[in-house]
Amino acid sequence: MIHTDRLILRPLEMSDLDELIAYQSKAQVVKYIPWPERTPEQVIEAIEKSFSLTGLANEGDYYVLGFALKDTNKIIGQLNACFESAANKTASIGWVLNPQFSGEGYATEAVRAWIDHIFATYDFHRLTAKIDQRNIGSADLAKRVGMRKEGEFREDDFFKGEWTSTWQYALLRSELS
Ligand SMILES: CC(C)(COP(=O)(O)OP(=O)(O)OC[C@H]1O[C@@H](n2cnc3c(N)ncnc32)[C@H](O)[C@@H]1OP(=O)(O)O)[C@@H](O)C(=O)NCCC(=O)NCCS
Numbered sequence: 100m101i102h103t104d105r106l107i108l109r110p111l112e113m114s115d116l117d118e119l120i121a122y123q124s125k126a127q128v129v130k131y132i133p134w135p136e137r138t139p140e141q142v143i144e145a146i147e148k149s150f151s152l153t154g155l156a157n158e159g160d161y162y163v164l165g166f167a168l169k170d171t172n173k174i175i176g177q178l179n180a181c182f183e184s185a186a187n188k189t190a191s192i193g194w195v196l197n198p199q200f201s202g203e204g205y206a207t208e209a210v211r212a213w214i215d216h217i218f219a220t221y222d223f224h225r226l227t228a229k230i231d232q233r234n235i236g237s238a239d240l241a242k243r244v245g246m247r248k249e250g251e252f253r254e255d256d257f258f259k260g261e262w263t264s265t266w267q268y269a270l271l272r273s274e275l276s
Contacts, residue, residue, distance in 0.1 A: 122197035188224035
């Protein structure tokens with residue numbers, strides 16, 4: 100468990116179901132991420148799957164933690180990471196926030212802690228994030244946590260039925276402030 104000023108980063112539990120349905124089922128939340136608007140059954144499946152996504156020991160591993168308000172222990176969003184390359188010591192990261200809690204800096208606080216945790220726990224040289232160019236809120240967040248926009252790709256992703264353009268953001272261990 101990871102503590103920040105206002106949040107706890109922790110594994111998802113089946114008892115978080117209602118809080119997860121509240122955002123995973125929303126069109127505005129999944130618009131730029133590769134999920135459907137999840138049904139309650141799909142959210143249950145995702146929680147069950149997350150039980151095995153507990154760390155980044157080997158290339159290809161995926162890691163998921165929820166983040167909850169300290170005061171209530173209710174999940175308001177989640178973080179993910181994928182071990183992309185052992186040779187290049189690179190992982191990618193991602194984030195999702197329940198829009199009901201938007202505009203308070205919660206996602207920024209969670210992602211900062213996520214980056215610190217990943218660099219402190221694993222021997223990564225570099226973290227990356229791929230962001231749809233229409234997803235300005237997410238690009239702003241990447242910038243706020245110190246990631247650099249280092250690549251701009253034109254229609255590199257055939258995503259949800261259309262060609263979309265993405266940005267690559269990255270942060271080196273040596274750039275961690
Ligand atoms: C991307 C996403 C997490 C951004 O959410 P967000 O609410 O903008 O992010 P934060 O919780 O960090 O809040 C930042 C806002 O709070 C404000 N804020 C208030 N207090 C703050 C604080 N203590 N620290 C930082 N920001 C603070 C910031 O100024 C910013 O406001 P602005 O948008 O008017 O500039 C959210 O839109 C989301 O989950 N989208 C759907 C999923 C998604 O697309 N994920 C990314 C895939 S690449």
